[in-house]
Amino acid sequence: MSVNAREEQYEHVELFGKPALFTDSRVDRGTIPEGFHCYDLRGSDYDPGKPTTLENQVVVNHAGTVLTAEPITIPKEGFRRLRGKLNFLGECLTLPEFCEEHGIALPPDNRKFILRPASPNEAGIFYALPKEQDAALGAIGHVRIDFGRGGDEFWHTWHPRSGESLNSPEFKAELTELVNEIRKTGPLKNLSAMANYCGNRGGEIEGGWRQNYGYVIETERYRYCLRCNPGPGDYHAYLTAFDLRAQRMNMKQEAPAQEHGLTEAGKEMLRNAADNTLPHSYSWFIFQDYNTPSEKLTGGLTLPDAIRLYNDIGCGSKRLGVTKDGIATVDLVITLNGEQQLSEDYTRLASFSGDPVIVEAVEKLRGAIIEQTPEQGITMGGL
Structure with missing residues (x-):
C-alpha cells in the first residue's frame, strides 16, 4: 500500500551526507509537499529487504522509500549504489518534526479532508x-x-x-x-x-x-x-x-436565561452533562477575531492543540473554550483588545462546576498561557 507523506512516521536517516526520512512503505507521490523529493530503495535478489541502490521508482524488490529536502543525483543508468551511505540515526520523526529540526519550511497542508x-x-x-x-x-x-x-x-x-x-x-x-x-x-x-x-x-x-x-x-x-x-x-x-x-441551532450555550430555548432533549443532555458520575466527551475550540468580518472558529481540538494554537495566534481578540458532550460550552481563556483573562465562568455553570477534567484543564491553562505570554499577564474573573 502507499502511505500519505504528511502522515507517515519515518526513521531519521542520513543519505549521502544529507538529512532524510526513511519508511518501509511506498509513499503516494501525490501527497509529497512541494519542495521535497522522493526516491525508492531497491534490495538485492538475495536479500530484498536490504537496500543496495537508490532509484526514482522501484517495482520489484522495493526495500523502502526516502524523502529529502534536497535533490539527489541519479546517474544516467537509473540507479545510485548506496555503498554504506545510508545511516540510521536512531530516532523516529514525522515530516513536520523533521522540518522543525532542520529549519525547513513545510508548505501548508491544503487537503480538504484531514483525519x-x-x-x-x-x-x-x-x-x-x-x-x-x-x-x-x-x-x-x-x-x-x-x-x-x-x-x-x-x-x-x-x-x-x-x-x-x-x-x-x-x-x-x-x-x-x-x-x-x-x-x-x-x-x-x-x-x-x-x-x-x-x-x-x-x-x-x-x-x-x-x-x-x-x-x-x-x-x-x-x-x-x-x-x-x-x-x-x-x-x-x-x-x-x-x-x-x-x-449549533439545536444546542445553545448553557445559561439560565437561555434554557427555555432548548428542546427537551437538549435539557436532558444538559442534566447529564452536569452529572460527574457519567462519562463525558470534551471538544476544545479557539474563536479568533470574533465580532469582526474575519472571525474564525476552530473546533474539534485536543487541549494541547488548543493551547498551541491559542499561543500562536497573534490577534487581540480570541477565546479558548470547551464544549462538553456536544451541548454545554464555556470560555476559559479570553483575550479582548489585547488584554488576557482566565475566566471563572465555569465555576458558575452546573455542567462544568466540580468537573475534575475541567479543573485539571484550568490548571494546565494557567501554567501554559502564563508561561508562554508573560508580558501579557493574566487576571482572574470574567469580562
Whole structure:
C-alpha cells in the first residue's frame, strides 16, 4: 500500500551526507509537499529487504522509500549504489518534526479532508446514540463498511439517523468525495491499509469487544467520525456524519436565561452533562477575531492543540473554550483588545462546576498561557 507523506512516521536517516526520512512503505507521490523529493530503495535478489541502490521508482524488490529536502543525483543508468551511505540515526520523526529540526519550511497542508485521531473523551460519539441525542447533535446518518472475507472488497450501507432535510445534495456530494479520498490512501483502502493506519496513528477509543480506533474529519459544514475496527469477525468501519449548522441551532450555550430555548432533549443532555458520575466527551475550540468580518472558529481540538494554537495566534481578540458532550460550552481563556483573562465562568455553570477534567484543564491553562505570554499577564474573573 502507499502511505500519505504528511502522515507517515519515518526513521531519521542520513543519505549521502544529507538529512532524510526513511519508511518501509511506498509513499503516494501525490501527497509529497512541494519542495521535497522522493526516491525508492531497491534490495538485492538475495536479500530484498536490504537496500543496495537508490532509484526514482522501484517495482520489484522495493526495500523502502526516502524523502529529502534536497535533490539527489541519479546517474544516467537509473540507479545510485548506496555503498554504506545510508545511516540510521536512531530516532523516529514525522515530516513536520523533521522540518522543525532542520529549519525547513513545510508548505501548508491544503487537503480538504484531514483525519485527526480522536481523544479518549470523544469515544461516545463514535457509537450508537439515543434518538434525542442524535437530533440534538445534528446526526445525519452513518455508513457501515465491510471489506469482505478477503479484506479487499468494499461493501457499504447507508443508515439515516434524521429526516431528509439534512440529507441534502450538498451533503451527499461531500460524503462521496470524502469516502473516495480516504479509500485512495487512507484507512478505507482495504483491511490491511486500515490495520497499518490505525497501528501508526493512535486514536484508540473505548467500546466494542476488540480495540477500536476513532478519527475525526471536520469541514466547513459537517463533522465526520470514522470508527475503525481492523480485524475479522465484525463490520470494519462506521462513518457517522453530523451537520454542524443544525447542531449549533439545536444546542445553545448553557445559561439560565437561555434554557427555555432548548428542546427537551437538549435539557436532558444538559442534566447529564452536569452529572460527574457519567462519562463525558470534551471538544476544545479557539474563536479568533470574533465580532469582526474575519472571525474564525476552530473546533474539534485536543487541549494541547488548543493551547498551541491559542499561543500562536497573534490577534487581540480570541477565546479558548470547551464544549462538553456536544451541548454545554464555556470560555476559559479570553483575550479582548489585547488584554488576557482566565475566566471563572465555569465555576458558575452546573455542567462544568466540580468537573475534575475541567479543573485539571484550568490548571494546565494557567501554567501554559502564563508561561508562554508573560508580558501579557493574566487576571482572574470574567469580562
